[in-house]
Amino acid sequence: MSGRFEGKVAFITGIARGQGRAHAVRLAREGADIIGIDLCEQIDTVDYPMANSSDLDETVKLVEGLGRGIVARRADVRDGDALTAAVDAGVAEFGRLDFVVANAGIMPVWGKDSNTMQAWQDCLDVLLTGVLNTVETTYPRLIDQGTGGSIVLTSSMAAVRPMMRTRGGHTLGLLGYSAAKAALINLAQNYASFLANYHVRVNTVNPTGVNTPMIQNEMVEDRFTNGNPEDIKALVNAIPVDAVDPEDIANAVAWLCSDESKFYTGNAMRIDAGASLR
Template structure:
């Protein structure tokens, strides 16, 4: 049976693992072909291990198992030319882009790494500039077919409430994360207004804690232990099990599909009530 995204193409950043991988697999299950990028390398301001080339290979494997096609490339969202090259390759292969999931991110808050001024710069480069470049790179392909489309930017609960809870947790990386995740709300509104006449809807999703290596890692555990004020601030209202990446994928499908046809300019928390706690 054809899925709701049959004949559509999704461009997904940060697709080697975590939420990006889950989105790639879920959109493929719904019938979309996938253009995936990931840095697959370490940034020295990030205290936990980032994704590897093998992780991206596994995403390719999982998408192909669904029967859909994937173009997957190593690329840095901080580099517009690299993104344009991937989009060109993907568009040559699949002919179009309908959906953009600007998902790539880092959480450079913890450890000595997060205390470097470069952690602020990297956070903003990856999660604000990188989101802008992702959308700019994909836009001409989205506009070329005239069928509209949808863009979803992954912000965070930190798009509403800072990661920092007191002086001790105010690392440069935490500041950059908060600034970038607030900043993409502005970008989203900019594009929602600019692209409405092209029938392209633009929204942000704001997850609370999601069970991925970004937060489940040794460096983060140590940082949380050193700063007992931090973990309680990240707790949801609802007493649910930790949010799996697939829950966020459901939200992406909802926003990109027919179900989301009246939604644009929306900041949608998927945080179990964390931000109102």
């Protein structure tokens, strides 16, 4: 299968399911080969089932079914050495790197451990330091390669608007999630500034709720059933949908990786169904 990403290679974190899988399939459908990692383990403060090895195997199957190559490994974005090893293996297989999608994430915002300092720390470690590790591992390769590239960081609408409307809606996990996602916008701007000279673009995508296992679970269902209705108003879409699909975010990521966006950098792209209007 040929397409606008023929001969290109993308490195995607959190690839086993959800948005990460959607990005892999979308880019592969247009010709890209894929390097991907996922933790495939549970983090104790996360009160919903995280991805496992079977999920990762399914992503591999889907990409290979499109006729593209994929190097997929279990790795933790908190571990810089593991990230380097995964990227090294992929570049050895495919010979280059063009796109980086720092997508891996967790959401310990509600549930039994959500109001602990560990939930706060886990958010910072995975959502912020993990993204830093991902970019630090990859951007020198893009510079050395000399052909430009695109780096996309998965942020959130939680970065640009408060998620708490009552004291009862307060958890340390939700504060950590929101703070980390907000910091990614600044991180992207700084990387975009110094990488612009090398034609490497850096942007964030800031989705509203996305129909993935991160929100389709008992933790979120319980929150929406039993939480204060005032807190539920924190993220209401103007377009009358409860959430968007991962493919909607993948479409935006594909554009950010394409030459169609070659002069678009340092921006936070809201795919929010008009939530910012409410």
